[in-house]
Amino acid sequence: MMNFVEKAKQxxxxxxxxxxxxxxxxxxxxxxxxxxxxxxxxxxxxSESGKHQKIEELNKTMGRxxxxxxxxxxxxxxxxxxxxxxxxxxxxxxxxxKPHDLDIAINDQTIQKIELDALFSRKSExxxxxxxxxxxxxxxxxxxxxxxxxxxxxxxxGPLESAEMAKLKSAYHQLQDRALTEEKxxxxxxxxxxxxxxxxxxxxQLHEDVVASRAGVxxxxxxxxxxxxxxxxx
Numbered sequence: 124m125m126n127f128v129e130k131a132k133q134x135x136x137x138x139x140x141x142x143x144x145x146x147x148x149x150x151x152x153x154x155x156x157x158x159x160x161x162x163x164x165x166x167x168x169x170s171e172s173g174k175h176q177k178i179e180e181l182n183k184t185m186g187r188x189x190x191x192x193x194x195x196x197x198x199x200x201x202x203x204x205x206x207x208x209x210x211x212x213x214x215x216x217x218x219x220x221k222p223h224d225l226d227i228a229i230n231d232q233t234i235q236k237i238e239l240d241a242l243f244s245r246k247s248e249x250x251x252x253x254x255x256x257x258x259x260x261x262x263x264x265x266x267x268x269x270x271x272x273x274x275x276x277x278x279x280x281g282p283l284e285s286a287e288m289a290k291l292k293s294a295y296h297q298l299q300d301r302a303l304t305e306e307k308x309x310x311x312x313x314x315x316x317x318x319x320x321x322x323x324x325x326x327x328q329l330h331e332d333v334v335a336s337r338a339g340v341x342x343x344x345x346x347x348x349x350x351x352x353x354x355x356x357x
Contacts, residue, residue: 126214126306127210127211127213127214127217127306127310128210128211128214128306128309128310128313130206130210131206131207131208131210131211131214131310131313131314132309132313134203134204134206134207134210135203135207135313135316135317137199137200137203137206138200138203138204138207138317138320141196141199141200141203141325142200142323142325144196145325145326145327145330146330148192148193148196149326149330149333149334152185152188152189152192152334153333153337155185156181156185156337156338157337159181159185160178160181160337163177163178163181182337182338182339182342183338185337185338186334186338186339186341186342187342187353187356189334189338189342189349190342190345190346190349190352190353190356191349191353193325193326193346193349194349194350194353196325197325197347197349197350198350200325201321204317204320204321205321207313207314207317207320208314208317210310211310211311211313211314211317212310212314214306214307214309214310215307215310215311215314217306217307219263219264219267219302219304220264221264222262222264222265226262226265230265230268233256234268234269234272236252237249237252237253237256237272237276238272238275238276238279240252241276241279241280242279246280246281246283246284246287247284247287249276249280250280250283250287250290250291251290253269253273253276253291253294254290254291254293254294256269257269257294257297257298257301258294258297260298260301261301262301263301263302263303263304263307266298266299266301266302267298267302269298270295270298270299270302273291273294273295273298277291324347325346325347326346326347330346331343331344331346334346
């Protein structure tokens with residue numbers, strides 16, 4: 124059974140597959156259109172006005188067929204975007220695996236000592252303790268635990284010197300990184316890569332030019348929002 128990251132990756136691959144099909148989609152449609160138009164032009168039974176009428180019908184028929192295909196594909200693309208986003212978010216929200224109870228107890232004692240020192244010890248000593256412990260932590264669970272305590276610790280410490288604040292910020296960023304498992308890092312990268320993809324345009328000006336020179340601009344201008352044009356046609 125696939126985990127959340129694997130599902131997100133699969134959805135991302137589906138997105139890329141659809142993105143990479145854009146040129147071949149237009150190319151295949153162009154070939155079909157050109158073949159159909161050639162047959163009309165070579166039909167000796169048709170008058171010039173008859174050929175013109177047939178080509179007008181061809182434009183409407185194949186223009187609509189293209190938009191129907193693109194609307195279906197855009198829907199599949201958006202479904203893949205949502206699936207990639209949702210599974211990446213599920214992985215990020217997944218609770219971290221708890222270490223051994225003894226290790227948790229030792230970690231809790233260390234954090235409690237730091238919290239107590241924040242009330243009675245010098246700020247510089249407390250900041251050094253936080254920084255030193257952050258350096259030692261290599262378990263995501265413990266990194267997340269200390270991250271959660273930092274806001275309270277900073278409130279207790281009050282105003283800090285610039286050097287002390289810089290040291291705390293460094294510890295904070297270090298803990299942020301260590302609080303992520305490899306799976307969560309992958310999920311975070313995946314989520315970033317699909318950001319704003321829901322409204323991404325799959326077709327560019329070159330694609331539009333191919334369609335415009337055949338079916339016309341009334342179809343070419345809607346390659347990226349085919350469903351809206353189909354609603355008008357219906």
